[in-house]
Amino acid sequence: MAQIEQSDNGKKKKGAQKKMSIHVDFTPMVDMNMLLITFFMLCTTMIKSQTLQISLPSNEKVEQEQQNKAKESQAVTLILDTERDADGNVKFDPETGKPAHLIYYYFGKPEIADEDHDGRIDNSNLQVEKFVGNVNGETQGIRKILHDKNKTVLEKIAVLKADWKDKKISDDEYQARAKQIRNDSLITDRPVVIIKAGPNASWESLIGALDEMQINQISRYQIDNINDVDSLMIFDYLAKHPRN
Amino acid sequence: MGKVKIKKKSTLIDMTAMSDVTVLLLTFFMLTSTFLQKEPVTVMTPSSVSEIKVPFTNCTTVLISPEGKVFLSVSGDADSTFSSEKVRAELIQTAVAEYNKTHSKQVQLTQEQVSKFSKLNMFGVRIADLPAFLDLPQAKQDEVIANLSDPAVGIPVDDNKDLTKPNEFQIWMRAIYNSSNPNLEAAIKKGEGIAIKADKDTPYNTVHDVLDNLQTLKMNKFSLLTALKTEND
Numbered sequence: 001m002a003q004i005e006q007s008d009n010g011k012k013k014k015g016a017q018k019k020m021s022i023h024v025d026f027t028p029m030v031d032m033n034m035l036l037i038t039f040f041m042l043c044t045t046m047i048k049s050q051t052l053q054i055s056l057p058s059n060e061k062v063e064q065e066q067q068n069k070a071k072e073s074q075a076v077t078l079i080l081d082t083e084r085d086a087d088g089n090v091k092f093d094p095e096t097g098k099p100a101h102l103i104y105y106y107f108g109k110p111e112i113a114d115e116d117h118d119g120r121i122d123n124s125n126l127q128v129e130k131f132v133g134n135v136n137g138e139t140q141g142i143r144k145i146l147h148d149k150n151k152t153v154l155e156k157i158a159v160l161k162a163d164w165k166d167k168k169i170s171d172d173e174y175q176a177r178a179k180q181i182r183n184d185s186l187i188t189d190r191p192v193v194i195i196k197a198g199p200n201a202s203w204e205s206l207i208g209a210l211d212e213m214q215i216n217q218i219s220r221y222q223i224d225n226i227n228d229v230d231s232l233m234i235f236d237y238l239a240k241h242p243r244n
Numbered sequence: 245m246g247k248v249k250i251k252k253k254s255t256l257i258d259m260t261a262m263s264d265v266t267v268l269l270l271t272f273f274m275l276t277s278t279f280l281q282k283e284p285v286t287v288m289t290p291s292s293v294s295e296i297k298v299p300f301t302n303c304t305t306v307l308i309s310p311e312g313k314v315f316l317s318v319s320g321d322a323d324s325t326f327s328s329e330k331v332r333a334e335l336i337q338t339a340v341a342e343y344n345k346t347h348s349k350q351v352q353l354t355q356e357q358v359s360k361f362s363k364l365n366m367f368g369v370r371i372a373d374l375p376a377f378l379d380l381p382q383a384k385q386d387e388v389i390a391n392l393s394d395p396a397v398g399i400p401v402d403d404n405k406d407l408t409k410p411n412e413f414q415i416w417m418r419a420i421y422n423s424s425n426p427n428l429e430a431a432i433k434k435g436e437g438i439a440i441k442a443d444k445d446t447p448y449n450t451v452h453d454v455l456d457n458l459q460t461l462k463m464n465k466f467s468l469l470t471a472l473k474t475e476n477d
Contacts, residue, residue, distance in 0.1 A: 026259030033266035044277035051467035052294040053435050090445045197448035204290035204444035211292040
């Protein structure tokens with residue numbers, strides 16, 4: 001391959017040049033190429049970061065009040081928190097080995113009535129869940145809660161998804177129709193999710209919560225600041241369910 | 245007794261094929277590579293199922309270190325009319341002019357400092373410290389930026405709702421928005437122009453300052469940088 005052989009077609013002429021095999025050693029070339037490859041491999045980013053697009057409500061007060069009035073029956077409030085040790089490092093859940101993110105949630109209006117004046121909320125509707133994801137293809141944890149809340153939309157999208165997988169409809173059509181279903185105002189049980197992050201909640205948990213919105217095809221959600229009622233409810237919850 | 249003849253074999257291996265392969269690989273890596281951008285802090289972004297990619301052009305990345313230090317990186321158009329360098333050169337001039345309006349201590353930049361700034365990929369020092377910072381050689385600049393406990397490092401982001409007296413982060417963001425490159429403004433309006441990059445363990449409080457400032461600036465749409473994961477995780 002690397003040598004050039006001069007063929008003489010079997011004839012021998014007088015005074016013909018001496019047959020020479022020109023052999024080029026490619027080993028140094030390969031060495032050099034390998035070095036260059038190593039350099040490029042180490043210096044490149046092959047994976048481009050993904051982005052999650054969100055829009056926050058504007059800071060104007062009027063709009064916020066209107067949003068708060070939005071159907072209370074379908075409202076789900078998520079309050080994110082992350083367990084941290086004394087140094088502020090994120091603790092890990094001993095069961096799952098994942099970072100210990102907690103999601104407090106309640107449906108509708110917060111219950112903070114204390115009729116018997118014992119300093120505890122009588123019928124707190126605050127509950128707690130974790131990010132578990134899917135286990136054996138079944139939704140778990142907070143995903144199950146949100147999944148059940150948005151059932152009608154998810155069922156319709158599942159039908160659409162089946163068509164898309166069978167190549168009956170194109171990619172673009174699938175996206176367009178899924179969007180239409182997500183925003184269909186005729187489906188009355190679409191939830192409105194309000195995501196609030198506590199001061200300790202890690203960035204990961206917020207992204208996780210926004211991610212659940214995407215996975216559960218929830219189109220109406222907003223990020224809000226935590227308020228006194230929320231802190232009161234968490235405080236009450238922790239007093240009733242002391243952590244060990 | 246006949247001698248057993250051992251045939252002498254050449255141990256030369258033909259490296260041509262190997263060379264061909266390595267050259268091909270090399271070409272592949274050279275063509276596909278985008279170099280790692282130098283960042284003052286390494287952050288691990290959380291993962292999400294979103295599959296939208298980050299745009300290369302007309303994008304402002306806001307990097308938030310776990311300590312709450314903010315760094316900005318601005319990229320311009322692929323077109324040379326509004327190349328990253330030109331956008332950055334204009335940006336620093338607008339920002340400094342804006343800063344001088346509200347501060348008694350004036351900041352003046354030389355032409356050389358501006359051109360040095362335009363080559364910086366990511367910046368994060370107080371405007372008052374900019375001229376001195378830009379005069380430093382590259383290696384020293386990296387050293388300064390890497391020292392996150394230094395109060396001069398990081399763009400100051402405090403809670404400020406009064407846009408007549410903007411904080412430095414607001415000055416920068418407004419300068420980016422109002423730059424003569426119309427594509428930057430369009431990208432911000434679409435929600436692709438601002439990308440927020442923070443470590444997954446960063447407390448929300450720290451990120452909240454930046455989000456709040458963006459809300460005050462009425463830049464309500466932006467993207468959050470994440471890594472990819474599957475739905476089952």
